[in-house]
Amino acid sequence: MALIAHRQARERSTYHGRVTEPRKRVLLAKPRGYCAGVDRAVQTVEEALKLYGAPVYVRKQIVHNKHVVSTLEARGAIFVEENYEVPEGSTVVFSAHGVAPEVHDQARERNLKAIDATCPLVTKVHHEAKRFAAEDYDILLIGHEGHEEVVGTAGEAPAHIQLVDGPDDVDKLVIRDPNKVVWLSQTTLSVDETMETVARLKTRLPLLQSPPSDDICYATSNRQHVIKEIAPDCDVVIVVGSTNSSNSVRLVEVALGAGARAGHLVDFASEIQDEWLEGATTVGVSSGASVPEELVMEVLAHLGSRGFGEVTEYTTAEERLTFSLPQELRRDMKAAAAAAAAAAAATAG
Numbered sequence: 001m002a003l004i005a006h007r008q009a010r011e012r013s014t015y016h017g018r019v020t021e022p023r024k025r026v027l028l029a030k031p032r033g034y035c036a037g038v039d040r041a042v043q044t045v046e047e048a049l050k051l052y053g054a055p056v057y058v059r060k061q062i063v064h065n066k067h068v069v070s071t072l073e074a075r076g077a078i079f080v081e082e083n084y085e086v087p088e089g090s091t092v093v094f095s096a097h098g099v100a101p102e103v104h105d106q107a108r109e110r111n112l113k114a115i116d117a118t119c120p121l122v123t124k125v126h127h128e129a130k131r132f133a134a135e136d137y138d139i140l141l142i143g144h145e146g147h148e149e150v151v152g153t154a155g156e157a158p159a160h161i162q163l164v165d166g167p168d169d170v171d172k173l174v175i176r177d178p179n180k181v182v183w184l185s186q187t188t189l190s191v192d193e194t195m196e197t198v199a200r201l202k203t204r205l206p207l208l209q210s211p212p213s214d215d216i217c218y219a220t221s222n223r224q225h226v227i228k229e230i231a232p233d234c235d236v237v238i239v240v241g242s243t244n245s246s247n248s249v250r251l252v253e254v255a256l257g258a259g260a261r262a263g264h265l266v267d268f269a270s271e272i273q274d275e276w277l278e279g280a281t282t283v284g285v286s287s288g289a290s291v292p293e294e295l296v297m298e299v300l301a302h303l304g305s306r307g308f309g310e311v312t313e314y315t316t317a318e319e320r321l322t323f324s325l326p327q328e329l330r331r332d333m334k335a336a337a338a339a340a341a342a343a344a345a346a347t348a349g
C-alpha cells in the first residue's frame with residue numbers, strides 16, 4: 001500500500017497541466033562491435049599499406065562491413081574475389097574468415113606475397129578439422145552453405161567434411177562409422193540454433209563427439225547474450241551491421257527470438273526509418289563484430305534527434321582479448337624498422 005501511495009504521489013508530481021510523453025530511452029548493448037579478430041584483420045591491411053605502399057590487394061572483403069571496406073579502399077586497398085585477379089609478385093592479404101589450403105597454393109604459384117589475416121579462432125577450427133580428418137573421422141560442419149569461413153574450413157579436409165546447414169540436413173548425411181563422428185561449427189552462428197541442430201544430430205548419432213572447445217567464438221556468444229537480456233524490454237532493436245555479416249544478422253534474429261517487438265539491421269544511421277520508432281519508448285542498440293564504434297555513435301545521435309536522448313549501457317561482459325598481427329607482417333615491420341634505424345645511424349655518423 002505504501003508503494004502504491006508513493007507511486008501515486010510520484011505520478012502526481014510529474015503532472016504539469018498536460019499529458020506527459022512517455023519516457024523514451026535507448027538500451028545500448030555491451031559488448032558490441034569490433035572483436036579481436038576483426039581488429040587484427042583491419043590493422044593488418046592498414047599496416048601493410050604503410051609498409052609496402054598502395055596498392056595492397058585483399059582477397060574477399062577483409063571483414064564483412066561496407067564502411068570498413070570502403071575506408072580501406074580509399075587508402076589504397078584493392079579488393080578482389082580470387083588470387084588470379086592479383087598481379088604476379090604483388091602483396092595479397094587473406095581475410096579474417098580464413099581460406100582453404102589451395103588458396104595458399106595458388107598464391108605461391110603466382111609468386112604473391114601472402115599475408116594471412118585469418119582470425120586465430122577460425123584457425124583453431126581448421127586445426128580441429130585437420131586433426132579429426134587425420135584420425136579418419138566423419139566431420140559434420142554446422143554452418144551456412146557458401147559462407148567464406150565454411151568454404152575455408154571445409155577445404156582443409158574435403159573428403160571428411162559434410163556441411164550441416166540446419167536440422168533439415170541431418171537425414172541426408174552419409175555416415176561411415178557412427179562411433180567416429182564429430183561436429184564442428186562456423187564461429188558466428190546462433191548459439192541456440194546450433195544446439196538445436198546438435199540435439200537433432202544426437203538423436204540420429206548418439207555417439208557423436210563435440211568439438212574439443214567451443215567453436216562459436218567468445219565475441220559471437222557475448223553479443224548474443226547481451227542482446228537476449230535487453231530484448232524483452234525493447235519495442236525495437238537496431239543492430240548496426242552489413243547484410244553479409246553472419247554474426248550481425250544473427251543478432252537481429254536472436255533479439256526477435258528473445259522478445260523484441262521489432263528488429264532491424266542497418267549499415268548506417270541514415271537507413272533508420274521514422275516509422276520504426278512510432279509508438280516506441282525503448283530502443284535497443286547493438287552492433288556486429290565487424291562494425292566500427294563510430295557507426296554506433298551516429299545511430300545514437302540519430303535516435304537522440306528523434307527524442308531518444310537517454311542512453312543506458314547494459315553490460316554483461318568485459319572483453320580484453322587481443323591478437324598479435326600476422327607473423328609474416330611483424331617480421332617485415334621489424335626488418336623495416338631495423339633498416340630505418342641503420343640508415344639513421346649511417347646519416348648521423
Ligand code: SF4
Pocket residue numbers: 035036037038096119120121122187188217218219220247289
Ligand atoms: S567474430 Fe569471432 S571468429 Fe570471427 S573474427 Fe571475430 S573473434 Fe574471430
